[in-house]
Amino acid sequence: MEDSVFKPYLQTKSVFKEDRDILRPSYIPENLPHREKQIDQLASILATALRGERPSNVLIFGKTGTGKTAVIKYLGNEILKADEWERIHFIYMNCEIVDTPYAVLQNIGNRFVQDFDERIPFTGWSTERVYNILREKMDEERRVVVIVLDEIDKLVYKSGDDVLYHLSKINDDLEKAKISLIGLSNDLKFTEFLDPRVKSRLGDEKMVFPPYNANELRDILQQRAELAFENGVINGGVVSLCAALAAQEHGDARRALDLLRVAAELAERSGCDRITEQDVRRAKNKVELDCVLEATRSLPTQSKLVLLGIILSEERGSKRLTTGDVYSAYKELARRAGTGILTQRRVTDLISELDMLGLVNARVKSFGRGGRTKEIQSSVPMLETKKVLEKDEVLSGIKNYRLKFQTTLLVHE
Ligand SMILES: Nc1ncnc2c1ncn2[C@@H]1O[C@H](COP(=O)(O)OP(=O)(O)OP(=O)(O)O)[C@@H](O)[C@H]1O
Ligand SMILES: [Mg+2]
Known part of the structure; x- marks a missing residue:
């Protein structure tokens, strides 16, 4: 170890507490500041499922980083906690990944197939057949199935609205089970590409998540910073600067968290045990450059x-x-x-x-x-x-x- 090139990096003290994923987008905190109203409203809709009835379908719009995914995943956990009779199935899918009608139906269908041999294969069947199995299996028991289609616009742009047409109509064909759909999107325009019937069924309820302002972003960052960093690593100025920079764009919490995380990594890499406002400015340049290069690459x-x-x-x-x-x-x-x-x-x-x-x-x-x-x-x-x-x-x-x-x-x- 004496002369190892890694030595200086292993010796520096980390600015992070144990879990550095706390600043990553996939982390869902225990509460979501400044989304109480939206959570309440959705909870009142979803509570219907706890009574064994079908909640209205919901479309949620909001610019990127306004907490749509975080709120819905949070509610998914909450509803499963409250579901004493285990009658609710909460199925979350990101349509950027699950992006064809076949994949969407296969994904839902297999949640209701117990026997491994009966599972719907990744390819090979007709969509019709997958749909029929899904309907049959789902309807074997009384239950409420809440299906979240995150980034639903990606699915529509790629494959049209056929699968949404079928899913939004499926309740007519079900006797025991009931399904409800929740679509999330940062693109208001995609509904123009929907058949009017699909559009009206999906949008029983519509919600818009507004962008966060600088004060709100500061609260969100503060909460995460306390979880992520050791005491004294960060000062109030750093959090405010990240919040202010992200608010200048459009109030994107992901951007604000990225700035804080990258600033911390830069500080750490240069061997400092405190994060400074200078690190935040360097982080801003790095995050911007990464965005440009990523856009170019794709x-x-x-x-x-x-x-x-x-x-x-x-x-x-x-x-x-x-x-x-x-x-x-x-x-x-x-x-x-x-x-x-x-x-x-x-x-x-x-x-x-x-x-x-x-x-x-x-x-x-x-x-x-x-x-x-x-x-x-x-x-x-x-x-x-x-x-x-x-x-x-x-x-x-x-x-x-x-x-x-x-x-x-x-x-x-
Ligand atoms: N109110 C909040 N409190 C705490 N963290 C939040 C809050 N809102 C958003 N975040 C965090 O900000 C990041 C981005 O949020 P999220 O992924 O929910 O955005 P989104 O609206 O789904 O954006 P996109 O349209 O790009 O998918 C996540 O790390 C999330 O945990
Ligand atoms: Mg999202």
Whole structure:
């Protein structure tokens, strides 16, 4: 151990108490400050299940990090605790993971299959058959089944609303069992893609979780900080700064907790046993960079080519690009990479998408006699982003490529 490269890191005192997962999103605290009203309202709906009746279906909306998942998981635990006769089944699914009608039905169905040999297989059956087994098995006993579809919008965008149609209608075909659906989403628009009947059935009750303000975030962080850190590791300024920074965006508790966790990790890594406001600022930069790189990594290949085109043009010194410039750069890269070449119109759409993701900044500029064009600039750190882009298999062939075409000159008054 004497000369081990790990030695300095093993010796430093940890700023965390034993369980560092307390600051991770998967941790559900014993109470959820500033969600008392929403919890009450949902409890009054779900209490019906404890009387053996079917609760209304509920749709819950709210921006990311407003506590939807945390509240519903918390209520799931509470309802199982209160369920003396064990008549309630609480089934939670995240539709980003369970994202096809087959998988959703299989997942629900297998909760009611006791015998291992009778389990519904991962693939191979018709959806119809899975649905029939599910209905049959579920209906063997008197019970109330509460099904939570978290990120329900992902399911709808990927597979349409067929499965929701069947699930929301299933009560008509059940004699003993009753089911109730709870959908969670951070996207208000997805209901436009639902059949009107599905939409009205799912939305018996609708709730919106508002974003947290800075004071509320501070309470949430304070609670977690007390659980996560040793005494004296953190001061009030650190918690307030994390809360204020997260509130500036849209009141996202996940972002606030991320800032605190990353600040703690940075402090720890530099061998300090206290977390300072400076660490929070460093954490903010790191979290932001990680977000940008993650967004870049998950872009479709054609969008990656567009973004790379913008970065390479800028690298060559063209600071204000028109849509035409970006298109020329894109075409050159797409040709080199051997992918198909999209139309300029489609590329214009991709630029708007990159703009929405915050990876580029596209402003409409008017110039000269009523002419209008977009002025496009990247808003990503070039070196790091380029590295991520070049990791894409399709783009790896154009590593270190230099553009040949010339940009047009934008004339500004
Ligand atoms: N009122 C609260 N009290 C304590 N912790 C909270 C509260 N609200 C949210 N959190 C914590 O913030 C993080 C994000 O919350 P959650 O996952 O519930 O957000 P969400 O609304 O489901 O977001 P998304 O739409 O992105 O899924 C979690 O770690 C959660 O425990
Ligand atoms: Mg969630």
